[in-house]
Amino acid sequence: MAMLEVHDLEVNYGVIRAIKNISFEVNEGEIVTLIGANGAGKTTTMQSIVGLIPKKSGKVIFQGNDITKIPCHKIVHLGMTQVPEGRRIFQELTVYENLLMGAYSNKDNASLKSDLQTIYERFPRLAERKNQVAGTLSGGEQQMLAMGRALMSHPKLLMLDEPSMGLSPLLVDQVFEIIKDINKGGTTVLLVEQNAGKSLAISDRAYVLENGKIVLSGTGKELSESEMVRKAYLGG
């Protein structure tokens, strides 16, 4: 069953046509990746889906409901949470307070303590630094915090925009392991990556975005074996 359906999405920045009529879907339980070069329109796609950037036209359906015109701050209540590009954690707040902000949309906070515990178990570094101001964390720790913060809202669909950006190879592997693990726990994942090799390896399906258009789609395996993807995104 399709959890997220995007139909004929178009997004403009002034006269620039950033996204030109794209359609794709994410089924329940899947990891789906959008790969594409810098400037292809991945972030624009992700942010317009949740209403952070206005859509020119098109339709977004989440769990059967049309959410095209729902304002951004209501999206998370529906079960769709995004870890934005560049992490965008709240630098002036502590690690603990950032996680609380992640739980902002939760209706009752009965499970707050155990939710925090779960996050601290998954990311022990965050537990060690829970009272530290988030702006002083390293890049890897900030990415862990951004993911932990998103998980506090119990998303059914987790959207991650370039979670491996700027991280050391060791941390990149760790991030992909965590994404796989989150998915195993029952959360559907929509991933955006420039790191095509690693992301295709964990993806059920993927789409290739070029200049605001989807030019190729298939299973993770099909795409990593495709001539075009190998040439353009996997360095041969």
Add this chain to the structure above:
Amino acid sequence: MDFLITLVNGLSLGGIYAMIALGYTMVYGIAKMLNFAHGDIIMVGGYTILLFIPVNPVLAIVAAIVFCVIVGVTIERFAYKPLRGASPLAVLITAIGVSTLLQSLAQVIFGSAPKIQQINLGALQLGQLKIEISTIITLVCSVIVMVALHLFVKYTKVGRAMVAVSEDKGAAQLMGINVNFIIMITFAIGSALAALAGLFYFLKVQTMTTTFGALPGIKAFTAAVIGGIGSIPGAMVGGLLLGVVESICLSIPAISAYTDAIEFSILIIILLVKPTGLLGKKRREKV
């Protein structure tokens, strides 16, 4: 001994400046705009107090707070909210227009002649020290208000959401925070503080005019910039500092005539040494 009185007077005046400065700085931090009509909310509070004080002083204070909150939130809703995302210049001009509107309305309703209302709460005699009771009340209340605001921002869900919105509106929305609601709350809090400042400033000057809020408004704005605009502790520190400086200057006959000049010079010097103000942070550019 004299110096102690000067200091208490200064801290008390500084408390008034700090309460107003908090309104400027919170609105700047969260809505990213300079609300030049903020000083006029103090005037609205002052007239409300003047109107109700013959009935009952407590009612006057409550009425001033409630009415200022309504006016502040209404201004935000109808004058500023439609301009969200517009050029800062358009917003600034609108704020100046709102300021003129409020002053003109006050003139239509209350006339242009100053209204004088003597309120004498007496003085406290401690040995050789004589301190006005109103000064002490002002100081105590402003400290309570600042502590309460600090606790609100640090320990409540809405308070933390205010910090989140001031830092990154988009990320705050992704958390489910309704930015428009937080901006409304910010205007409400700023206006309530302005009403209290109006009360205490009125106790001090005991004269109401339509430009009642102009001088404390500009002083408090200076205080907010000295402390680092956008920073809540900065507004508190800047307000208290400016109040003490003003009180000291006024107590020295040789320089008392230059008090305003000295205060604004301090602003210039601090901005030259630390352009972000005393406690302001340089924000990293977002891409």
